[in-house]
Amino acid sequence: xxxxxxxxxxAVRARADEAEELxxxxxxxIDELQEAGFFRLLQPAQWGGLESDPVTFYTAVRDxxxxxxxxxxxAGIVGVHNWxxxxxxxxxxxxxxxxxxxxxxxxxxxxxxxxxVVDGGYKVNGAWAWSSGSAHADWAVVGGPVIKDxxxxxxxxxxxxxxxxxxxDVWHVVGLKGTGSNTLVVxxxxxxxxxxxxxxxxxxxxxxGLEVNTAPLYRMPWGTIHPTVISxxxxxxxxxxxxxxxxxxxxxxxAAYAGEQAKDDPFAKVRxxxxxxxxxxxxxxxxxxxxxxxxxxxxxxxxxxGMRLTARRDQVRATARAIASIDRLFESxxxxxxxxxxxxxxxxRDAHAGRVHAANDAERAYVMYGGAxxxxxxxxxxx
Numbered sequence: 001x002x003x004x005x006x007x008x009x010x011a012v013r014a015r016a017d018e019a020e021e022l023x024x025x026x027x028x029x030i031d032e033l034q035e036a037g038f039f040r041l042l043q044p045a046q047w048g049g050l051e052s053d054p055v056t057f058y059t060a061v062r063d064x065x066x067x068x069x070x071x072x073x074x075a076g077i078v079g080v081h082n083w084x085x086x087x088x089x090x091x092x093x094x095x096x097x098x099x100x101x102x103x104x105x106x107x108x109x110x111x112x113x114x115x116x117v118v119d120g121g122y123k124v125n126g127a128w129a130w131s132s133g134s135a136h137a138d139w140a141v142v143g144g145p146v147i148k149d150x151x152x153x154x155x156x157x158x159x160x161x162x163x164x165x166x167x168x169d170v171w172h173v174v175g176l177k178g179t180g181s182n183t184l185v186v187x188x189x190x191x192x193x194x195x196x197x198x199x200x201x202x203x204x205x206x207x208x209g210l211e212v213n214t215a216p217l218y219r220m221p222w223g224t225i226h227p228t229v230i231s232x233x234x235x236x237x238x239x240x241x242x243x244x245x246x247x248x249x250x251x252x253x254x255a256a257y258a259g260e261q262a263k264d265d266p267f268a269k270v271r272x273x274x275x276x277x278x279x280x281x282x283x284x285x286x287x288x289x290x291x292x293x294x295x296x297x298x299x300x301x302x303x304x305x306g307m308r309l310t311a312r313r314d315q316v317r318a319t320a321r322a323i324a325s326i327d328r329l330f331e332s333x334x335x336x337x338x339x340x341x342x343x344x345x346x347x348x349r350d351a352h353a354g355r356v357h358a359a360n361d362a363e364r365a366y367v368m369y370g371g372a373x374x375x376x377x378x379x380x381x382x383x
């Protein structure tokens with residue numbers, strides 16, 4: 001799988017500017033990801049999926065993001081939804097994959113709407129912003145409270161078919177331009193009860209889909225799987241900036257310094273070394289925590305709260321390290337890196353756009369970790 005994904009990278013890189021112009025991924029990229037089997041990595045075997053170990057999935061996301069930030073971002077987010085759907089009741093999985101196991105799902109988990117309890121399910125209304133990859137999806141998962149008798153009684157993900165929502169084209173941004181992260185508008189859509197999944201059930205490893213999808217992959221914590229898919233593309237972008245910077249500096253002549261070769265500047269070498277170390281540290285922590293948690297579930301154990309908090313701590317730290325390294329290299333690349341069409345400026349914009357995602361709210365993750373270290377309770381679904 002990784003070999004097939006890496007064989008795609010030159011073409012993905014060549015289409016990066018096209019993705020920005022279109023404001024969605026080129027269809028050729030989606031088709032190649034589909035043909036390579038990428039979207040089946042986290043999909044259950046009963047629906048033709050590969051039930052891959054998570055490190056393989058995130059490595060593929062990292063590599064794609066190094067070639068095109070928007071492609072890595074969309075691939076990761078859309079790909080991880082197959083893991084999420086595996087936790088829904090079997091009937092919900094049948095609704096989505098029964099006729100076509102290659103159906104794709106987008107999402108917007110922030111509570112920008114709600115569902116009112118009605119007979120047999122929920123009446124859902126809201127406008128959910130920033131649904132990356134929505135143009136390439138036939139279903140969507142949106143997050144919000146369950147309202148009963150005028151008050152919130154739960155917080156769930158509602159699974160909604162494309163026929164029950166519209167997409168408002170509002171994605172006019174400076175970074176991650178090709179993700180098509182538009183707004184999903186839902187008006188009085190009926191969502192049957194089996195197409196709603198409680199976040200508490202996921203956090204407590206009590207999701208109904210676990211009755212059928214028994215592979216260890218689905219015992220991984222939501223609070224690791226989802227936030228890591230937000231940080232991994234940014235780390236991938238950092239690797240992309242690093243490669244472009246080293247290539248650029250290797251041939252750059254610095255006119256302001258009497259024609260000095262940039263590669264002969266000792267300070268340039270220090271910056272490269274520091275950035276390389278921090279980017280590698282970010283990836284080693286991300287992938288290492290994934291591997292540790294996966295080894296735990298392979299052994300039939302439940303991932304402890306301590307491991308989950310560590311993964312969240314290191315996930316936001318990975319984003320911070322990647323952004324700092326990108327900034328360091330960008331600052332050292334000279335004015336030519338500012339030109340439209342250059343890899344460095346595009347990935348710099350993409351990484352900073354990804355940084356503002358709620359899952360990268362570092363202080364919130366650090367407070368959770370520090371509080372637990374002092375014996376305080378953890379009350380957050382994103383862990």
